[in-house]
Amino acid sequence: MNPTNRRVGKPQLLPDVMDMHAHEEGGGEEGAALPSTGEPAGRGAGESLGGAGSPAAAGGKRAPGPAMRALQAVLGFALVVGVSVSVAWAARHYVTHSPRFAVSEIEVRGAKMRPSEALAEEAGIAKGQNVFSVDLDEARARLGKDPWVREVTLARRLPGTVIIQVAEREAVAIVALGDLYLASHTGEIFKRIEPGDPSDLPIITGITPEAVADDRDGVAQSIRRALDLAGDYEHGPLAQRARLQEIHLARDGSTTLVVGGKSPIQLSLGEPPFRKKLDQAVRVMAELDRRGAKAEAIMLDNDTRPDRVVVRMR
Incomplete structure (x- = not known):
């Protein structure tokens, strides 16, 4: 056989060389040589990013952003404060208006030269007055002007007692x-x-x-x-x-x-x-x-x- 008439088979190319030739013969289509991702053709880029556990796959609900979370925190705090203020106001209104906390006894201790009734009147304290409305500092200041009173302390004993403790001067x-x-x-x-x-x-x-x-x-x-x-x-x-x-x-x-x-x-x-x-x-x-x-x-x-x-x- 004449060596010149021998048919020579198409040379076998390595896979990388074949891929390269395919790219050159494809007329410049960029997607022809991309490896397959296993996704159905025609799915958009956004769809390919969404997995089964993503918010989009769970019904389209998205997690609240930082601004929304801050607003929720502020509203929650305002609700707590509002409830606390309401409870405090109700408690204060009760103790300052309930007959249970009316002054029923004025206990004067240590007085010898001044009658107990006179000291209570001088202090501006009267029975029936709400025990929490008694201004102890003002009462102390008023009693301090009495020349017989050297020292004085006042205290409340709930539900309805005011205690006046005096130390008198002694005339010698x-x-x-x-x-x-x-x-x-x-x-x-x-x-x-x-x-x-x-x-x-x-x-x-x-x-x-x-x-x-x-x-x-x-x-x-x-x-x-x-x-x-x-x-x-x-x-x-x-x-x-x-x-x-x-x-x-x-x-x-x-x-x-x-x-x-x-x-x-x-x-x-x-x-x-x-x-x-x-x-x-x-x-x-x-x-x-x-x-x-x-x-x-x-x-x-x-x-x-x-x-x-x-x-x-x-």
């Missing part, structure tokens, strides 16, 4: 300042004396209104010193025979006691300390009793010669 002396005033053990001049106030107290004289206005603390210190002297006298033997009536404070710092009843005796003590002078007064008065003499004044104010005592007879 009367201070003569033109008018008569009461003074406490701290030396505080706290009120003008009125009917019903204690009057069976030592009287402190010699203090002027001008001194109180200029130096209130200094006056309080002088009153405390006078009260200390009064305490020493009351605990000594002289108090058993001659009651203390007056303590006179002179401007130069000297002190004079007026003791006794219908025939009082002046004890001029000069400046402190006073205890030795009071002991000396006891001895002088005992000697006067032995002699049957009556003294009008006993001067124990010679600080340079403390052993020297001058007696002015009646």
